[in-house]
Amino acid sequence: MTVRRGLCLGAAASVFAAAGWARAQPDDSFVPRAPPQADACETSPERPLLPEHLARLPKNYFVVGAALERFGENFAGKSQADNLLYGVAAMWRIKSFGPHILIMTKPSTDNYQNSRFLAGAGLRGMFNVPGLTEFSYGVGTHIEARLEDHYWLAFATPAELGATIWRRGSWNIDLFLGVRRAMAGQLINHFLIDPNGIDNENAQDELYRARHEDAWKGFIRLVFSRRID
Amino acid sequence: MRTIRKLAAACTALFLGACTIPASKQALWTSGTAPPSDAATFVEEEDSGLSLFGLIQFTEPDHFAVLMERARKRNRCAKLHHAQLDYFMDHWVIVAFPIARITAVCEPQTAARSQVAKSR
Numbered sequence: 028m029t030v031r032r033g034l035c036l037g038a039a040a041s042v043f044a045a046a047g048w049a050r051a052q053p054d055d056s057f058v059p060r061a062p063p064q065a066d067a068c069e070t071s072p073e074r075p076l077l078p079e080h081l082a083r084l085p086k087n088y089f090v091v092g093a094a095l096e097r098f099g100e101n102f103a104g105k106s107q108a109d110n111l112l113y114g115v116a117a118m119w120r121i122k123s124f125g126p127h128i129l130i131m132t133k134p135s136t137d138n139y140q141n142s143r144f145l146a147g148a149g150l151r152g153m154f155n156v157p158g159l160t161e162f163s164y165g166v167g168t169h170i171e172a173r174l175e176d177h178y179w180l181a182f183a184t185p186a187e188l189g190a191t192i193w194r195r196g197s198w199n200i201d202l203f204l205g206v207r208r209a210m211a212g213q214l215i216n217h218f219l220i221d222p223n224g225i226d227n228e229n230a231q232d233e234l235y236r237a238r239h240e241d242a243w244k245g246f247i248r249l250v251f252s253r254r255i256d
Numbered sequence: 257m258r259t260i261r262k263l264a265a266a267c268t269a270l271f272l273g274a275c276t277i278p279a280s281k282q283a284l285w286t287s288g289t290a291p292p293s294d295a296a297t298f299v300e301e302e303d304s305g306l307s308l309f310g311l312i313q314f315t316e317p318d319h320f321a322v323l324m325e326r327a328r329k330r331n332r333c334a335k336l337h338h339a340q341l342d343y344f345m346d347h348w349v350i351v352a353f354p355i356a357r358i359t360a361v362c363e364p365q366t367a368a369r370s371q372v373a374k375s376r
Binding site for chain 1: 284285286289300301302303304305306315318320321322324325326328329333334335336337339346348349350351353355357
């Protein structure tokens with residue numbers, strides 16, 4: 028009985044000893060690529076940190092940023108801030124093409140009835156001029172609610188020319204110039220926007236003028252964006 | 257009074273909506289790194305993520321090793337070392353961009369070649 032107990036204890040002790048020895052051995056599964064005295068964060072063509080496919084710059088990526096658009100006829104004089112739209116612009120860059128969306132507003136600090144909202148989408152084609160910059164040509168469409176004027180309008184943009192005017196790191200500043208034409212529009216007859224203005228005559232005249240007499244509009248847009256991949 | 261109110265609103269919006277908040281700055285080298293050569297230059301590479309109001313994260317910037325490799329290839333460096341990793345948040349009104357940027361010492365390929373020739 029004592030002999031058997033002794034054998035059991037001996038076996039257990041040898042199992043623990045074996046386990047301890049195994050733990051004490053270095054793990055051979057990880058082999059460092061650089062010798063221990065070299066900088067682990069160094070990279071060179073002979074000893075790159077990553078294989079080629081992991082560090083490649085993707086051809087498809089997003090460009091997202093803040094957009095500033097100038098509208099109206101009053102390009103000089105007082106109330107310049109009233110003729111600016113602010114918003115977010117996003118473009119999905121697929122090689123040389125860029126489908127994009129735009130959401131902008133002219134917020135009114137005094138009352139929301141004077142605000143203006145715009146949402147649009149389009150497609151751009153980009154071409155790089157070596158040594159100069161990247162240019163783009165685009166078409167698009169957008170719809171906007173002009174609460175101040177009591178109507179909404181739908182526009183088509185047949186020509187939008189763009190150029191990257193500044194680029195550094197993931198930063199881009201793009202300038203776009205274009206023309207757009209009013210295609211459709213209607214009065215917004217809602218008591219929250221204008222309680223006394225259902226089918227307002229002035230608004231109707233203004234809408235007629237915007238749709239037929241001043242249907243073509245120019246615009247300048249500045250987009251401060253970052254590349255996201 | 258109205259002008260002051262508008263000005264105060266604009267300042268607050270600018271302060272809250274268009275600012276850069278640094279998060280971290282760290283060195284990515286060990287004591288074993290050799291000192292840079294006379295022809296060495298500093299190079300930069302960065303990548304951006306995207307978040308909404310700086311709170312809801314959509315994408316993260318790339319890993320520092322990816323930035324190191326891109327910087328080496330873009331600047332045609334024979335070796336890139338003594339990297340510094342900056343991580344900061346760039347707030348632009350609605351959207352915010354978490355940015356990872358590395359600044360490292362680049363040994364140009366021509367300098368490396370001349371050093372090898374000298375040692376021979």
